Amino acid sequence: MASIHLAICDLTCSYGSNIALDGVTFQIRRGDFVGLIGPNGSGKSTLLRTISRVLRPQLGEILLDGQDLSLFKQVDLARRMAVVSQENPVDFDFTVEEIVMMGRYPHLSRFEREKPGDLEKVRQALEMTGTLSLARRPVTELSGGERQRVMIARALAQDPEVLLLDEPTSHLDIGHQIEILDMVKRLNKDRGLTVIAALHDLNLAALYFDRLILVKDGKVFALGTPVEVITKDNIRAAYGSEVLITRHILSGRPQVVLLSGEGLGSGPGSAAGPAPPAGWRVSRVRVHVIGGGGMGAPLLEGLVNMGFQVTTGVLNIGDSDWEMARTLGIDVVEAPPFSYIGEKEHLQNLEAVKGSDVIVLANIPFGNGNLKNLEAAIQAADSGKLVIVINDRGAGRRDYTGGRGTRKLEQLLEKPVIVARDDREALEILVQRAPELLAAGHRSPAAGH
Numbered sequence: 001m002a003s004i005h006l007a008i009c010d011l012t013c014s015y016g017s018n019i020a021l022d023g024v025t026f027q028i029r030r031g032d033f034v035g036l037i038g039p040n041g042s043g044k045s046t047l048l049r050t051i052s053r054v055l056r057p058q059l060g061e062i063l064l065d066g067q068d069l070s071l072f073k074q075v076d077l078a079r080r081m082a083v084v085s086q087e088n089p090v091d092f093d094f095t096v097e098e099i100v101m102m103g104r105y106p107h108l109s110r111f112e113r114e115k116p117g118d119l120e121k122v123r124q125a126l127e128m129t130g131t132l133s134l135a136r137r138p139v140t141e142l143s144g145g146e147r148q149r150v151m152i153a154r155a156l157a158q159d160p161e162v163l164l165l166d167e168p169t170s171h172l173d174i175g176h177q178i179e180i181l182d183m184v185k186r187l188n189k190d191r192g193l194t195v196i197a198a199l200h201d202l203n204l205a206a207l208y209f210d211r212l213i214l215v216k217d218g219k220v221f222a223l224g225t226p227v228e229v230i231t232k233d234n235i236r237a238a239y240g241s242e243v244l245i246t247r248h249i250l251s252g253r254p255q256v257v258l259l260s261g262e263g264l265g266s267g268p269g270s271a272a273g274p275a276p277p278a279g280w281r282v283s284r285v286r287v288h289v290i291g292g293g294g295m296g297a298p299l300l301e302g303l304v305n306m307g308f309q310v311t312t313g314v315l316n317i318g319d320s321d322w323e324m325a326r327t328l329g330i331d332v333v334e335a336p337p338f339s340y341i342g343e344k345e346h347l348q349n350l351e352a353v354k355g356s357d358v359i360v361l362a363n364i365p366f367g368n369g370n371l372k373n374l375e376a377a378i379q380a381a382d383s384g385k386l387v388i389v390i391n392d393r394g395a396g397r398r399d400y401t402g403g404r405g406t407r408k409l410e411q412l413l414e415k416p417v418i419v420a421r422d423d424r425e426a427l428e429i430l431v432q433r434a435p436e437l438l439a440a441g442h443r444s445p446a447a448g449h
């Protein structure tokens with residue numbers, strides 16, 4: 001267990017009569033990587049200014065390694081803590097190199113000149129922030145994003161134990177945002193740098209930070225892992241926005257999708273999904289989609305975005321549903337291109353059916369090659385699985401089997417299946433039924449797939 005690096009104890013801070021921080025308390029361990037989030041004016045910058053001693057709190061105290069921060073000599077503090085604030089107070093014609101060298105001043109004694117070691121630290125900081133090529137340029141001639149990277153370089157040259165960043169990526173394009181956050185994360189991992197960064201981008205915050213502190217009205221509103229903090233209820237309470245929480249496709253971290261606002265129409269083929277589900281429930285429901293011919297693709301995307309555990313099959317390699325499944329990283333029962341579903345694939349499909357909580361039969365065209373997929377849906381229903389059949393107007397024009405497909409579909413519809421008109425309705429049913437599906441599976445919350 002790492003030691004407490006910073007303890008923030010009952011901090012209260014105001015500007016005149018405006019109370020900006022109101023009894024803020026939390027602890028940061030050595031090597032923590034913490035994101036501060038919260039709406040505009042909630043107090044993030046004030047908190048960072050207080051921790052960096054730009055502001056004095058009216059009440060409460062801050063301990064750095066157990067020592068009262070207010071008792072540190074300025075130079076001692078500067079050796080341990082570096083700050084990149086939102087306001088870059090650089091209006092003079094310094095070159096980038098000179099600005100970054102200022103980061104070394106706390107490490108030099110009064111009339112000492114910089115040594116080779118200091119120049120090397122400056123060079124490293126320039127290199128890490130991608131500003132080496134700007135070294136000789138006057139900072140006044142840089143773009144906002146370049147200047148932001150220079151200020152981060154200066155903080156790194158300071159070689160601190162604690163790095164405070166106030167919206168370090170706000171002026172950067174996505175490429176540089178990721179570069180900066182990757183770099184800071186690496187310093188955190190490799191050198192144990194303790195990092196506290198205010199970020200207004202919730203999705204970046206959820207992706208990069210191990211712990212998040214959500215600030216609202218000068219108070220800590222929520223604190224914990226991204227999954228604990230980035231919830232639809234917390235976001236609604238803090239920001240007043242209706243959002244859908246999904247999982248990042250690679251990392252599994254929560255991601256926020258905005259729901260309120262215009263332009264959310266669900267065009268044809270759109271499977272954006274109904275009102276947000278209780279994410280944790282949905283994320284444990286295993287859905288097997290029987291698709292093909294591109295009819296399953298929007299549904300697959302919708303299910304994955306909503307956080308369901310999804311499998312699909314049998315799909316011919318190269319089919320557009322197959323392409324979509326690959327893109328989404330879904331397990332697919334696959335058959336060779338343009339060929340009939342064989343017995344082997346059919347059995348694999350039945351295995352996948354067995355391993356899932358619910359089966360969805362997409363509005364697929366029926367050919368002689370994929371009748372086995374209808375068969376699998378029938379067997380699923382017979383085995384007592386919940387089967388949702390997407391079916392707007394019967395098999396009709398999507399039957400290319402001279403009636404065999406239609407008869408099989410009718411056979412399926414006689415069983416206790418649920419019929420949905422379209423993808424959206426199917427998703428709605430899945431969200432509504434998630435709790436009972438889980439209860440039926442008798443699976444503990446910890447069970448994986």
Ligand code: ADP
Pocket residue numbers: 015018019020038039040041042043044045046047
């Ligand atoms: P955030 O960084 O989360 O947007 P701030 O810490 O900047 O929030 O602001 C918190 C509150 O303090 C707001 O009500 C803001 O208006 C006020 N505030 C911030 N800076 C100043 C200042 N320099 N003078 C007076 N009030 C301020």
Ligand code: MG
Pocket residue numbers: 044045046086166
């Ligand atoms: Mg701010």
